[in-house]
């Protein structure tokens with residue numbers, strides 16, 4: 377199965393912020409127990425590189441990628457650690473081109489027609505749409521899908537169990553991203569069963585579509 381199929385099958389891509397790489401394995405296992413086998417570990421914290429490496433090496437069933445990647449240096453670190461994909465909040469040609477040169481799947485953030493055209497001209501047909509709730513959500517993605525036939529979005533920002541179904545059933549949405557499945561407080565307090573429970577709830581919502 378290729379990576380994009382893994383995204384489609386998962387339906388949701390948890391956006392994970394880890395303060396301590398020691399929490400990475402338990403978090404990955406909690407997600408897997410809840411039926412989600414894709415995760416994005418963000419470079420918002422210094423623990424990201426080590427956390428990605430731990431999951432890549434010790435949790436082979438998990439497709440682990442790097443999020444909040446804003447520089448080529450972070451791309452390098454993520455790739456060395458074993459990240460299988462890169463997600464960036466915006467479109468930075470240096471980041472995108474580095475990933476393409478290194479055959480690493482990249483989801484750049486694109487919310488305007490010009491950014492989408494930059495992605496398409498490089499052969500990228502799945503992009504992040506962030507922050508979805510601010511940039512017009514479903515209506516905006518629907519309008520953009522008119523001219524950009526076949527384009528797929530991974531909307532992120534303001535998505536949770538309450539609006540997951542609405543987003544996920546749109547034909548132009550490959551998967552939705554969000555932090556609601558893995559809150560910083562659940563991770564910090566070791567409430568991994570709660571993470572599993574939220575994943576199961578999300579999978580049930582997706583199964584009902």
Ligand SMILES: O=C(O)C(=O)C[C@H](O)[C@H](O)COP(=O)(O)O
Nearest residue numbers: 391443444465532533534554555
């Ligand atoms: O960290 C990144 O790379 C981002 O671009 C932003 C995240 O994807 C969103 O902040 C998640 O949004 P929430 O689910 O509303 O918390």
